Amino acid sequence: xxxxxxxxxxxxxxRGAVGIETVGMTMRFGSxxxxxxxxxxxRPGSFHALLxxxxxxxxxxxxxxxxxxxxxxGDLLIDGFDGHVRDPRDAHxxxxxxxxxxxxxxxxxxxxxxxxISRADVPAVVDWAEELTALRAFMDAMPFRVPxxxxxxxxxxxxxxxxxxxxQLYLGRRFLILDEPTSVLTPDExxxxxGHVKALCASxxxxxxxxxxxxxxxxAFADEVTVLRRGRHVGSGLVADLSHADMxxxxxxxxxxxxxxxxxxxxxxxxxxxxxxRARDRSGLKEIAIDGLSVRAGEIVGIAGISGxxxxxxxxxxxxxxxxxxxxxxxxxxxYRATRGEERRLKVRYLPEEPLHNxxxxxxxxxxxxxxxxFEAAGAGTRFWLAPxxxxxxxxxxxxxxxxxxxxxxxxxxxxxxxxxQRAVLSRELDGEVDLLIISNPCFGLDFIAVAEIRSRIMAAxxxxxxxxxxxxxLDEILELADRVLxxxxxxxxxxxxxxxxxxxxxxxxxxxxx
Amino acid sequence: MNGDIGLxxxxxxxxxxAIRVSTPFLFVSLGEVITERSGRINLGLEGTLVFGxxxxxxxxxxxxxxxxxxxxxxxAGLLFGLxxxxxxxxxxxxxxxxxxxxxxxxxGLAFFFGKPFIQPVAPDLPAIxxxxxxxxxxxxxxxxxxxxxxxxxxxAVALAWMLRKTRIGLTLRVVGDSSDAARALGIRPAxxxxxxxxxxxxxxxxxxxxxxxxxxxxxxxxxxxxQGLIAVALVIFARWSPINAFFAALLFGAAGALGPALQSVxxxxxxxxxxxxxxxxxxxxxxxxSSKSGALTGAPRELSITK
Numbered sequence: 160x161x162x163x164x165x166x167x168x169x170x171x172x173x174r175g176a177v178g179i180e181t182v183g184m185t186m187r188f189g190s191x192x193x194x195x196x197x198x199x200x201x202r203p204g205s206f207h208a209l210l211x212x213x214x215x216x217x218x219x220x221x222x223x224x225x226x227x228x229x230x231x232x233g234d235l236l237i238d239g240f241d242g243h244v245r246d247p248r249d250a251h252x253x254x255x256x257x258x259x260x261x262x263x264x265x266x267x268x269x270x271x272x273x274x275x276i277s278r279a280d281v282p283a284v285v286d287w288a289e290e291l292t293a294l295r296a297f298m299d300a301m302p303f304r305v306p307x308x309x310x311x312x313x314x315x316x317x318x319x320x321x322x323x324x325x326x327q328l329y330l331g332r333r334f335l336i337l338d339e340p341t342s343v344l345t346p347d348e349x350x351x352x353x354g355h356v357k358a359l360c361a362s363x364x365x366x367x368x369x370x371x372x373x374x375x376x377x378x379a380f381a382d383e384v385t386v387l388r389r390g391r392h393v394g395s396g397l398v399a400d401l402s403h404a405d406m407x408x409x410x411x412x413x414x415x416x417x418x419x420x421x422x423x424x425x426x427x428x429x430x431x432x433x434x435x436x437r438a439r440d441r442s443g444l445k446e447i448a449i450d451g452l453s454v455r456a457g458e459i460v461g462i463a464g465i466s467g468x469x470x471x472x473x474x475x476x477x478x479x480x481x482x483x484x485x486x487x488x489x490x491x492x493x494x495y496r497a498t499r500g501e502e503r504r505l506k507v508r509y510l511p512e513e514p515l516h517n518x519x520x521x522x523x524x525x526x527x528x529x530x531x532x533x534f535e536a537a538g539a540g541t542r543f544w545l546a547p548x549x550x551x552x553x554x555x556x557x558x559x560x561x562x563x564x565x566x567x568x569x570x571x572x573x574x575x576x577x578x579x580x581q582r583a584v585l586s587r588e589l590d591g592e593v594d595l596l597i598i599s600n601p602c603f604g605l606d607f608i609a610v611a612e613i614r615s616r617i618m619a620a621x622x623x624x625x626x627x628x629x630x631x632x633x634l635d636e637i638l639e640l641a642d643r644v645l646x647x648x649x650x651x652x653x654x655x656x657x658x659x660x661x662x663x664x665x666x667x668x669x670x671x672x673x674x
Numbered sequence: 675m676n677g678d679i680g681l682x683x684x685x686x687x688x689x690x691x692a693i694r695v696s697t698p699f700l701f702v703s704l705g706e707v708i709t710e711r712s713g714r715i716n717l718g719l720e721g722t723l724v725f726g727x728x729x730x731x732x733x734x735x736x737x738x739x740x741x742x743x744x745x746x747x748x749x750a751g752l753l754f755g756l757x758x759x760x761x762x763x764x765x766x767x768x769x770x771x772x773x774x775x776x777x778x779x780x781x782g783l784a785f786f787f788g789k790p791f792i793q794p795v796a797p798d799l800p801a802i803x804x805x806x807x808x809x810x811x812x813x814x815x816x817x818x819x820x821x822x823x824x825x826x827x828x829x830a831v832a833l834a835w836m837l838r839k840t841r842i843g844l845t846l847r848v849v850g851d852s853s854d855a856a857r858a859l860g861i862r863p864a865x866x867x868x869x870x871x872x873x874x875x876x877x878x879x880x881x882x883x884x885x886x887x888x889x890x891x892x893x894x895x896x897x898x899x900x901q902g903l904i905a906v907a908l909v910i911f912a913r914w915s916p917i918n919a920f921f922a923a924l925l926f927g928a929a930g931a932l933g934p935a936l937q938s939v940x941x942x943x944x945x946x947x948x949x950x951x952x953x954x955x956x957x958x959x960x961x962x963x964s965s966k967s968g969a970l971t972g973a974p975r976e977l978s979i980t981k
Binding site: 248275279283284285 | 839840841842844845847848851852854855856858859860974975
């Protein structure tokens with residue numbers, strides 16, 4: 160396979176893959192050492208994975224490479240020569256590029272417009288006929304392509320990710336950093352994109368450093384792996400020589416996550432029932448249509464799907480935030496409109512995604528946030544005057560029970576880390592009797608330890624007889640927790656199976672709407 | 675020639691009025707399209723319009739040249755736009771609040787400096803008689819088109835072309851759609867927004883000069899009846915497209931001409947009610963183009979009202 164041909168404007172940079180090496184790279188922010196003498200080597204044409212927990216220093220390392228930060232000490236070698244990078248622009252000129260976790264494409268512009276505007280030498284008046292001819296010629300030389308005249312906001316996530324990578328190649332970048340490139344893709348899309356990237360590496364057109372936490376992708380696509388923990392280099396080697404267990408051991412060190420909670424045998428009556436629900440989606444253009452959905456007591460029903468396929472709207476319907484045009488929602492057989500009174504009487508609890516924004520008042524204290532469900536309750540009735548002492552004692556008990564790390568229960572909840580906010584909200588929602596628990600992406604962005612603990616809490620609630628509806632973009636999470644798996648695509652439930660019979664390729668096809 | 679054409683005078687006067695009254699709407703909304711496309715909203719254009727009317731009239735009177743007045747109005751508008759753009763680039767400054775402050779400042783300053791120019795008479799902007807083929811005085815009056823209207827129409831086409839085909843247009847759309855993407859491309863969003871707001875201000879100033887130098891054609895404190903604010907609503911109605919803004923301005927111009935047209939054919943009762951037509955139309959347009967669920971389609975994603 161030849162190195163891809165590039166249009167004149169972008170071909171000034173070298174054509175072959177660029178290799179880089181960091182030597183004893185250290186980055187300190189004040190007294191905090193984010194990166195401690197890390198040396199890694201990405202050979203030209205190799206696919207290198209960078210593994211590590213949140214806060215392990217992966218982002219700091221790649222930001223030092225790309226010139227966003229200037230390392231406190233240590234050197235960067237590009238193709239074996241001293242490669243001091245002043246700023247991101249300098250990095251680009253040296254052939255280094257980065258694909259960010261969040262798309263940096265402009266949603267309203269077409270693919271062609273996005274590619275052209277990203278160039279350093281955009282002509283004052285753009286001749287689109289000529290540009291499109293050049294872009295088509297460029298696309299023809301690539302192993303994969305995207306529609307050029309489609310606005311980016313109408314593209315699927317996989318296409319956007321492909322376009323991001325194509326953009327880097329179009330700009331003549333020959334060393335690419337991919338920051339969790341598959342977090343928004345279906346398993347099929349992820350395999351396709353990474354397969355193409357691997358092929359580009361094998362052809363010698365590109366070297367890649369990929370930040371990830373998915374072992375499966377490391378094993379399937381990467382040649383070499385480096386593991387960071389707390390800012391230090393704790394291991395590296397050929398992927399072929401390492402097992403998942405080896406990599407997990409390097410990432411976590413001595414800490415051990417809680418063992419997955421056992422799944423008790425349960426069977427119960429239906430708690431949540433949705434029939435014939437119809438509502439508009441966020442854009443107001445498409446319809447959310449849930450014909451039938453029921454969750455029994457002692458069961459976790461997992462809803463898999465790629466974000467933006469109606470999960471957020473379904474959550475809003477369940478929390479009473481979105482009006483429905485038809486259908487009924489029942490809890491324990493009684494009509495349910497998610498009022499505060501109904502939530503309390505029917506024992507319905509919620510754990511929405513991004514709890515700091517969706518389930519907390521960020522500047523109020525931990526104690527107040529934990530009290531949100533109960534502050535006005537006095538036995539079965541309501542109270543007028545608050546009982547601060549009682550609230551405080553309750554918060555202290557829950558903070559201790561759920562191991563929430565906070566300086567005090569009086570600290571604002573926004574000061575807590577993501578995992579601790581999640582624990583605090585979970586403690587509030589799981590306190591007392593729970594008949595129905597509705598959860599969305601509970602472990603997004605959390606580290607191993609927090610993830611294992613939160614999942615075991617959810618399982619414990621199920622074992623205690625709660626009906627649990629779990630919406631998650633993380634298929635592994637659904638397969639670990641759920642008894643029954645549903646797939647949501649284009650605002651509908653398109654597939655259902657028992658978790659024990661679930662098969663990842665089949666689920667992936669339904670998630671992508673290809674089945 | 676017999677000039678009595680009965681009720682036909684009403685639609686004819688509305689066409690003429692649409693052309694005459696729409697010009698300030700056209701300039702202000704074209705400028706605001708560019709400003710909003712960059713992700714800012716400038717509510718201060720009403721103040722800019724009134725100040726532009728005063729500055730344009732004053733300079734035209736002092737120099738004897740109407741075009742010098744238009745230049746002065748554009749310059750004054752540019753400065754107002756720059757102030758808005760610069761202030762909004764400071765951290766934690768809200769563009770809507772600054773807009774309201776500048777609206778009050780602009781009208782206040784215009785009244786203060788404009789006192790001596792209420793009496794004198796300044797030269798008018800030239801108009802072109804496109805109605806030479808007709809014998810009817812009403813047709814001739816309706817088709818006496820000001821040069822600025824034609825400039826505005828050409829500008830709408832030019833801006834639409836600019837947004838699609840030029841580097842400046844693409845840059846503007848990138849900044850309006852995603853600050854993060856813009857920064858990743860090495861574009862400085864703040865600078866683009868300041869320039870876009872200044873451009874919008876300059877056009878609003880020209881719109882003001884049209885008011886005082888052509889129609890109604892004199893400077894007084896009641897010269898603008900909210901055209902600057904209505905034009906901002908027009909931009910939403912026009913879905914941020916310069917071509918749509920042109921037609922929306924014509925529509926609002928026609929509505930604005932309804933009252934005077936009825937008066938001219940002898941409707942003496944309740945014609946004041948028809949003077950309210952543009953405002954009623956504004957309300958109707960805003961209600962019809964609103965949506966209970968979901969964001970406006972086509973809106974620049976960086977706009978503070980759509981976030």
